[in-house]
Structures are given as structure tokens and as C-alpha cells.
Amino acid sequence: MSTPTPGQVIVSYRGLASLLENIDLQSAAEAGFLRNEEAGDNPLVARAGDDPMGVAGAPPAQVQPVSEDLSDIDELQRMVMMSQLQKAIGEIAVADRTPGVFFVPDSQAASLLLAYMADKGLETGKLEPLKNNNFEVKFDDHDIGGWVGSFLRDWIKRLQKRPFLPPPTGVDVIGNSARIAIMGDWGSGLYGAPVCAQSIEKANPAYDVVVHLGDIYYAGNHKEVKSRFLAYWPKLPKALHRAVNANHEMYSGGEGYFDHVLPEFKQPSSVFALQNDYFLLVGLDTGYSEHDLHGGQVEWLAGLIAQAGNRKVVLFSHHQPFSVLESQGPKLIKKLRPFLSTGRIFAWYWGHEHRCMVYEKHREWQMWGRLIGHSGYPYFRKDFSGYPLAQANRDGSSFRVLAATDVAPRSAVLDGSNPYVTDAPLKYGPHGWASIELVDRQIVERIHAADGTVLHEKELL
Numbered sequence: 254m255s256t257p258t259p260g261q262v263i264v265s266y267r268g269l270a271s272l273l274e275n276i277d278l279q280s281a282a283e284a285g286f287l288r289n290e291e292a293g294d295n296p297l298v299a300r301a302g303d304d305p306m307g308v309a310g311a312p313p314a315q316v317q318p319v320s321e322d323l324s325d326i327d328e329l330q331r332m333v334m335m336s337q338l339q340k341a342i343g344e345i346a347v348a349d350r351t352p353g354v355f356f357v358p359d360s361q362a363a364s365l366l367l368a369y370m371a372d373k374g375l376e377t378g379k380l381e382p383l384k385n386n387n388f389e390v391k392f393d394d395h396d397i398g399g400w401v402g403s404f405l406r407d408w409i410k411r412l413q414k415r416p417f418l419p420p421p422t423g424v425d426v427i428g429n430s431a432r433i434a435i436m437g438d439w440g441s442g443l444y445g446a447p448v449c450a451q452s453i454e455k456a457n458p459a460y461d462v463v464v465h466l467g468d469i470y471y472a473g474n475h476k477e478v479k480s481r482f483l484a485y486w487p488k489l490p491k492a493l494h495r496a497v498n499a500n501h502e503m504y505s506g507g508e509g510y511f512d513h514v515l516p517e518f519k520q521p522s523s524v525f526a527l528q529n530d531y532f533l534l535v536g537l538d539t540g541y542s543e544h545d546l547h548g549g550q551v552e553w554l555a556g557l558i559a560q561a562g563n564r565k566v567v568l569f570s571h572h573q574p575f576s577v578l579e580s581q582g583p584k585l586i587k588k589l590r591p592f593l594s595t596g597r598i599f600a601w602y603w604g605h606e607h608r609c610m611v612y613e614k615h616r617e618w619q620m621w622g623r624l625i626g627h628s629g630y631p632y633f634r635k636d637f638s639g640y641p642l643a644q645a646n647r648d649g650s651s652f653r654v655l656a657a658t659d660v661a662p663r664s665a666v667l668d669g670s671n672p673y674v675t676d677a678p679l680k681y682g683p684h685g686w687a688s689i690e691l692v693d694r695q696i697v698e699r700i701h702a703a704d705g706t707v708l709h710e711k712e713l714l
């Protein structure tokens with residue numbers, strides 16, 4: 254058995270069930286569970302004589318002391334966190350659909366809890382092998398001692414965000430012929446994610462720019478950005494590498510993203526601007542303030558557009574301006590309306606929603622919208638069988654037509670199975686990525702399967 258790396262550790266509810274079901278968090282919080290002197294009545298503390306192995310006749314367990322005194326933490330904050338923790342456990346229980354398959358609910362508490370548990374599993378060796386050399390964390394109720402307190406400490410550290418870095422003053426100049434690869438929601442280190450990275454790395458001619466549309470799971474902490482993201486990112490030393498900020502990165506306060514991803518990419522801020530004679534490509538940070546534009550981004554974008562002449566403007570962000578299947582982005586639309594309503598934004602690539610969707614041109618904004626959120630997160634497949642077929646792909650996947658709504662144009666959604674999620678390939682949607690090729694005024698867009706196969710190609714006009 255090979256030594257597990259953090260990128261291969263999966264936390265499932267079944268691995269935690271015994272642990273989590275044995276904790277009455279509310280009464281624990283009310284009882285001030287974190288003080289050692291109350292350990293005798295504390296449901297979170299293993300007592301002397303407990304049998305840690307569940308084996309009759311085994312030596313008595315060592316008393317596991319409650320390791321944290323959190324009396325310095327404001328009681329109200331502690332109660333709020335405990336209630337969020339309880340909610341997170343419920344979210345984890347509901348979201349864990351297929352045994353042994355990676356998942357993470359979209360909340361800070363649940364993401365931090367899963368990140369913490371993955372780390373504890375590695376630290377204590379409480380891991381069981383899964384298929385594909387992955388490992389699952391398996392705790393039992395004798396592992397309870399002290400973890401809640403230690404987790405809250407861990408969480409409190411992450412409530413402090415890394416400072417927002419000011420947008421760069423200039424633009425990065427790229428060639429008039431430029432190839433740009435785009436992945437979104439790629440930071441799992443699992444399934445099709447490494448395959449996407451390898452096919453980008455091997456592409457000929459080589460890509461000049463590689464963009465991540467955000468989300469490094471579970472919470473983008475120091476270890477995760479190294480083991481799930483940087484370890485697999487395409488190694489193209491001549492290319493420019495750019496990553497926008499996202500909600501999962503910010504669940505750890507942005508520590509991994511700001512401390513490691515940006516320096517590694519030589520990217521001075523969580524926003525970026527690339528320009529040639531015909532195009533202006535702008536990456537926005539919608540993660541620092543979730544689904545919003547923090548700092549002076551709108552003014553910065555206005556300045557960029559003002560200097561851009563008649564260059565076409567392409568945006569990249571983690572969160573969506575609109576969606577046919579999930580929530581909308583009213584804050585983004587309100588702040589960017591001056592550019593959208595005047596037709597100044599030519600195209601916009603986003604992630605967050607775990608799917609690939611190609612929208613028809615937005616009639617009012619004259620904008621091409623694309624959702625590329627399917628590069629690495631194993632997303633549960635929706636039944637699109639009743640939707641009209643737009644295109645059958647050579648790899649067995651297809652594009653299905655979704656009707657326009659009052660906020661979103663008609664679109665084609667990529668549907669199919671996921672051969673990289675070997676536990677349940679038919680239940681999970683395909684992984685893949687997108688590319689745009691700029692040749693002077695021309696822009697050609699491609700949607701690729703994880704292995705690089707072109708599924709869709711279109712010149713954007």
C-alpha cells in the first residue's frame with residue numbers, strides 16, 4: 254500500500270457517523286464542554302475504563318483529556334459556531350450520496366470540518382483504502398476526545414481573512430495569437446482533475462495562458478492548495494498562470510490562495526488583466542466577498558475598459574451572473590450593469606455551479622456566457638434525458654438544450670457519465686475544460702473532454 258497523500262484523502266459521513274452521532278453538540282455547548290474539570294459528565298470525553306478498541310478484555314483506555322479551554326472565546330460566538338457546526342453535520346449527512354466518493358457542501362463550517370477531519374485522519378493514520386489509491390477517513394466514537402475544541406480553534410483562525418490585495422496598475426501583455434486553457438472547480442486532486450491538467454500540459458501547440466476559475470477543496474487551506482491544486486496544475490513554465498479567488502478558498506480565510514497560489518503564479522493580486530491589440534481579458538474576484546465584488550474592482554474595471562479602445566472584453570470569475578438551474582448573481586449584475594447594458598462585455602467565463610453550460614448570446618447584453626465548473630469536482634448528474642438533444646459527442650456524452658428563462662438565454666448543458674468516478678460512473682457528470690484561441694480579431698472557443706478531445710468548437714462573433 255502506498256503512502257497516502259493529502260490529495261487522496263476523502264472524508265465521508267459514514268466515516269464520521271459514529272463520531273458525529275454520539276455527540277450532543279447543543280448540550281455540550283451549554284455544559285461548557287471544553288473545561289477539563291467537567292470532563293466527568295462530558296459527553297465528548299472518553300472516560301477511564303472505556304474500551305478504545307471495542308474488544309473485551311483490552312487494556313483500559315487512557316483518559317483523553319479535553320484539550321481546549323475556550324473560555325476566552327466570546328460565549329455568543331461559541332454558541333453560534335456550535336449551532337453552525339451542528340448544521341454542517343446535517344449538510345454533510347445529506348450531501349454524502351455515494352460511499353467513497355468525494356463531496357463537500359457549499360458552506361464554510363462543513364468545508365472546514367471536512368478539511369479538519371481529512372487532516373486528522375492523515376495525522377492519526379485512521380484511513381481505510383478506497384479504489385484508485387484513495388483513502389477514506391474512518392473515525393469511531395473513541396476518537397472524540399478534544400476534537401471539537403481543537404476544530405473550533407482551527408475555525409476561529411480562519412475567520413480572519415488574508416488582506417485583499419489591490420488590483421494591479423497595469424495589464425499583462427499577451428500576443429495577438431494566444432491560446433488560453435480554462436478550468437473551473439478543478440481543485441479536488443481527484444478523478445478527471447489530473448487528466449484535465451495532463452491534457453492541457455501535453456497540448457500542441459502549447460497553451461500560453463492557463464486560468465483557474467476557482468474552488469480548491471475542501472477549504473483551500475495551506476496543505477490543500479499544495480496537495481490538491483499545485484501538485485497537479487499543468488507544468489508549463491513558459492505560460493502565464495492565473496487563478497481567480499472563490500468561496501472554497503475563502504473558507505480558510507484565503508490562506509492557501511494568497512500565501513501559495515498567487516506567489517507560485519507570480520500573480521500580484523486576486524484580480525488580473527491580460528491584453529493584446531484586440532482583446533482585454535479580466536479576472537474578477539467574486540470570492541473575497543462571496544458572490545460580490547470586493548474592494549475597488551468596479552472602478553478598476555472601468556479604468557481598464559476606458560483605456561481598451563475597441564478591444565473586446567472577456568471576463569473570468571468564479572461566481573455566475575445568471576443561471577438556469579441555480580441561484581443568480583444580482584450583486585454582480587448591479588455593479589457591472591453599466592458595462593453589460595452597453596454591450597461592452599463580449600464574453601464571460603465562470604464556474605461555481607458544477608456543470609458545463611454553453612449559453613446562446615445574451616440578447617440584451619450581446620454577451621456570450623459560459624459555465625465551466627466541471628473540471629474536477631464529482632458532481633451528481635441531473636436527469637436531462639427528457640431535454641432535446643443538441644449534439645451527440647464522440648465520447649458518448651451529449652449536449653442537451655435548456656430553454657431560456659427570464660434571466661438566462663437558451664443553453665446547451667453537457668451531459669454524460671464520468672469514467673473517472675469509478676465507484677459510480679453513471680451517476681456523475683463528465684469532467685472537462687475549455688479553451689479559447691485568439692488570432693488577431695478572431696476568437697475560437699472549444700469545450701474539451703478531460704482527455705483533451707474537442708466536444709464543441711465555435712467562433713464567437
Ligand SMILES: [Fe+2]
Pocket residue numbers: 438467468605606607630
Ligand atoms: Fe465548486
Ligand SMILES: [Fe+2]
Pocket residue numbers: 467468499500501571604605606
Ligand atoms: Fe464555488
